[in-house]
Amino acid sequence: LVDHLCPRFGIETTVVDGRDNDAWEKAIKANTKVFFFETPANPTMDIVDVKHVCALAKAHGITSVVDNAFATAVLQRPMDFGADVVAYSATKLMDGQGRVLAGAVCGSEKFINDVLLPFQRNTGPNLSPFNAWVVLKGLETLDLRARRQSENALAVGKAIEGRVARMLHPGLASHPQHNLAMSQMEACGPIFSFVLDGGREQAMGLLNALELVDISNNIGDSRSLCCHPASTTHYGVSPEARADMGVVEGMLRINIGLEDPRDVIADLDQALTKVGL
Incomplete structure (x- = not known):
């Protein structure tokens, strides 16, 4: 993704050791727009200090995006620690029985209306009604x-x-x-x-x-x-x-x-x- 696909769209990426709080600040450039990280990380189980990294992002006008698939909102709520956007592979614990391929993105009402919905409308990565229903049924026991x-x-x-x-x-x-x-x-x-x-x-x-x-x-x-x-x-x-x-x-x-x-x-x-x- 970061080596081949992102450069085709003019997106520059910098990989950092997410465990190192200082590394995040040192990696900031004039064109840095997003911090993206997963915690716990797959498969090393490394932990990122969500509060520190999200506060650093806010101080520099950077959007923080957290992949929370391993924990789900039941066990970890990144927005409580300052995250702007939280992403999930709903295929995993949300579904819980390996039945569907699905994802979810959570953010503020402004982010959903101004960023996510226009992107989905123009590119089409929407769940089928059946897959959405399966995930919703999984949420009942999550x-x-x-x-x-x-x-x-x-x-x-x-x-x-x-x-x-x-x-x-x-x-x-x-x-x-x-x-x-x-x-x-x-x-x-x-x-x-x-x-x-x-x-x-x-x-x-x-x-x-x-x-x-x-x-x-x-x-x-x-x-x-x-x-x-x-x-x-x-x-x-x-x-x-x-x-x-x-x-x-x-x-x-x-x-x-x-x-x-x-x-x-x-x-x-x-x-x-x-x-x-």
Whole structure:
């Protein structure tokens, strides 16, 4: 997107380490119009200081846009911390059952009327009525699902943390940004990642050993799902860029669903044992 598509429309982009508050200010240029970031970040689970970055944006007349798909408004409300616009992949936790491709953009009434609606009218990226209805039905249970899946994910993360080389769950005290995460989130959602020392071979071995957890690159589903980001979601990114992001070959990302967490833990336990962990 930023390397190929944006330049065709005269859009210049600067990539920063979202965790580094100073980096945001240093990256501001005379033509900077938007700060765009995702927190927690996929799949590294890095946390951005929403309040600080959005305040910096406002001080420089810059619009702040937050991708809040991992948490949804149930667990994190970026506008409460100063965000101008919040974007969602409604395909994920909002739907909750992997049924539709959908998205949502939230902002002020002025933004919706002056920016979003004219763009949609002229370019046509609108949901079909049926897909919109499916997402609306998902919203009816979103609060219950988001909170229960967060609890389940925390339980699973705690259970396997000692078996893996690195655990990436902001709800656990071992995460370097745990305190920041808990200051701006009610809970950390159903998704986390972990790293195995054995690289791609060991990661693939674990995936193939899973019995209850499905292999899929979707997230937010009511079923537990696991994937290998380097060969799926981030396959199109150069190895050098993946390394810079921290998306290593031994990383697996998991979405914990609504199953009894003891069943998920048992499945991961036997899979980890089969790959020598």
